[in-house]
Amino acid sequence: MSISSENVEQEYVHSIYSRLATYQQKDHKPSSPRIWPRVRQFVDQQSIGSVILDVGCGEAKYTSQKCHVIGFDTCSEVLSSSKKENIELCLADAVNIPIRDASVDAILNVSVIHHLATTSRRRQVLQECSRCLRVGGKMLIYAWAFEQPNGKFAAQDILVPWNMHETAIGGRLPKVKFHLNTTKEQRIIAASIPVNISDKSIAQRWFSGVLSKVTSLTDQLPYFSKRCPSSSGYKSNQSTPTGSDSPLMAQKLPSAAPQFLPTTNSLISGIKRWSPMLGRRLASLLVPVEEQFSEELAQTIMRESITEAMATLREVTFYRFYHVFKEGELSDLVDSVDSLKVVSTSFEHGNWCVIAEKISTNLIRP
Amino acid sequence: MKLFVHNFMSSRFLKNVTVGYPLELTVKQFEEKDIEFDRENTIVMLDKVQYEALLVAAAAVNQADRIPSEQPAKYDELSDDQLKQFHHILMNIDVVDGELICPETKTVFPIRDGIPNMLKVDAEK
Numbered sequence: 001m002s003i004s005s006e007n008v009e010q011e012y013v014h015s016i017y018s019r020l021a022t023y024q025q026k027d028h029k030p031s032s033p034r035i036w037p038r039v040r041q042f043v044d045q046q047s048i049g050s051v052i053l054d055v056g057c058g059e060a061k062y063t064s065q066k067c068h069v070i071g072f073d074t075c076s077e078v079l080s081s082s083k084k085e086n087i088e089l090c091l092a093d094a095v096n097i098p099i100r101d102a103s104v105d106a107i108l109n110v111s112v113i114h115h116l117a118t119t120s121r122r123r124q125v126l127q128e129c130s131r132c133l134r135v136g137g138k139m140l141i142y143a144w145a146f147e148q149p150n151g152k153f154a155a156q157d158i159l160v161p162w163n164m165h166e167t168a169i170g171g172r173l174p175k176v177k178f179h180l181n182t183t184k185e186q187r188i189i190a191a192s193i194p195v196n197i198s199d200k201s202i203a204q205r206w207f208s209g210v211l212s213k214v215t216s217l218t219d220q221l222p223y224f225s226k227r228c229p230s231s232s233g234y235k236s237n238q239s240t241p242t243g244s245d246s247p248l249m250a251q252k253l254p255s256a257a258p259q260f261l262p263t264t265n266s267l268i269s270g271i272k273r274w275s276p277m278l279g280r281r282l283a284s285l286l287v288p289v290e291e292q293f294s295e296e297l298a299q300t301i302m303r304e305s306i307t308e309a310m311a312t313l314r315e316v317t318f319y320r321f322y323h324v325f326k327e328g329e330l331s332d333l334v335d336s337v338d339s340l341k342v343v344s345t346s347f348e349h350g351n352w353c354v355i356a357e358k359i360s361t362n363l364i365r366p
Numbered sequence: 367m368k369l370f371v372h373n374f375m376s377s378r379f380l381k382n383v384t385v386g387y388p389l390e391l392t393v394k395q396f397e398e399k400d401i402e403f404d405r406e407n408t409i410v411m412l413d414k415v416q417y418e419a420l421l422v423a424a425a426a427v428n429q430a431d432r433i434p435s436e437q438p439a440k441y442d443e444l445s446d447d448q449l450k451q452f453h454h455i456l457m458n459i460d461v462v463d464g465e466l467i468c469p470e471t472k473t474v475f476p477i478r479d480g481i482p483n484m485l486k487v488d489a490e491k
Contacts (some may be wrong), residue, residue, distance in 0.1 A: 006382040038415065047406040047410075048404075048406055048407055049408075049409075049410025049411050050410075051374065051411075051414060066407065067405075068370065069409070070374065072484075074485065076481075076483070079481055080479060080481065083479075083480070083481075088367060088368055088371050088377075089480075090371070090481060090482050090483075090484055091481060091482065091483040092484040093485055093486060096379035096486050098375050098376060098377065098378075098379060098475075098484035099374050099375060099376060100374060100375070100378070100416075101376075101378075101388050101433060103374050103414065104374065104413075135448050149421065188433060193481055207394060339488070
């Protein structure tokens with residue numbers, strides 16, 4: 001078994017977003033998703049009747065009444081919970097955009113390409129976007145920056161922790177006191193795990209990179225290192241990209257999501273370990289509920305219990321893959337696509353932002 | 367999925383597909399909405415539309431008789447009533463359940479709950 005960039009994206013991007021989407025369904029949704037003013041402004045600047053593609057639209061935050069927004073994402077869970085007026089949704093992949101050539105007026109590419117594992121795949125996304133844009137059409141690109149005002153990433157290819165207890169439930173953040181005198185952002189950056197995304201032939205370097213960082217984390221950051229599934233009773237993760245040829249390393253790798261969710265039994269034992277009271281209550285509910293109520297009601301109760309339990313578990317951490325961009329890297333990547341021209345570059349709240357324009361390739365190559 | 371979306375979609379990303387346009391469309395269920403008509407917006411949209419594909423979409427919901435079978439020379443010379451027929455096809459008809467089909471490989475992309483699934487991995491299963 002070896003690891004490819006697609007495997008990293010599958011495990012640490014696609015499946016984890018599907019997982020997270022199930023915790024953000026309507027009844028648990030934090031008040032409203034964060035709208036970025038610059039993105040809103042870009043959408044509002046488009047002329048009446050424009051067709052705008054939102055690549056990796058997630059919760060479909062950017063709708064428009066005077067334009068026509070088509071949002072697509074690979075995550076069906078987030079799309080089906082995001083249906084609303086003034087936006088059309090589609091399941092599709094940013095590296096294979098199902099749109100005809102030179103047909104759309106503008107593209108949003110917000111927080112997408114930092115989830116792709118190699119330079120060639122990131123460029124492929126930009127090439128696909130450019131193919132769909134009409135000449136003169138503009139694309140707004142945001143990607144997370146390596147240069148952070150509140151911390152320092154150890155590398156550019158990283159697994160970034162996302163802690164369940166920092167999720168709002170019913171619009172409120174659970175009250176969890178941190179013993180570390182740091183901001184959330186600093187903790188997240190400090191706890192990120194560098195990875196080597198490499199060709200299959202040198203896959204072992206990836207494992208050893210993760211392994212060494214996990215080991216050093218264990219020494220430096222006892223709070224976060226507890227998350228590594230090796231020490232707890234989590235079920236071994238069949239889908240971890242380490243494969244069976246390195247069982248020792250498989251124990252050390254942080255899996256993208258905690259592994260006690262899939263079955264009822266492992267769920268209850270998992271919860272019991274962290275909250276015996278809640279575990280007992282859940283176990284006592286389970287049988288009578290299934291006997292007395294419809295399946296639907298039982299599922300609702302289970303879902304709410306799981307969400308409540310998950311949020312109280314400080315031990316639960318999800319990991320997402322990011323490639324963070326160094327200064328100039330994003331505009332260089334845009335420039336490497338023949339049909340795109342950088343219009344402006346800026347740095348905003350820890351992200352690099354580039355506005356690119358589709359140019360006629362006939363003109364630059366007479 | 368509103369019918370105007372069909373006009374922009376292509377299966378070109380599939381292996382061995384050269385054009386992948388227009389996609390064939392079968393509609394099992396659709397809703398008719400009442401989206402506000404705007405003359406300018408409709409003309410702008412029609413200027414982007416490929417007429418041949420628009421006829422395919424209109425035929426899929428048995429409403430091809432609402433619009434001319436030949437592309438009008440100038441959209442901005444059409445009356446409001448004529449444009450409203452286009453507006454109805456493009457914006458009011460919302461496909462809930464159906465299929466988009468690649469014209470070359472006949473790969474089927476299902477539309478469920480109004481959301482077309484154009485993922486390559488799913489299509490290749």
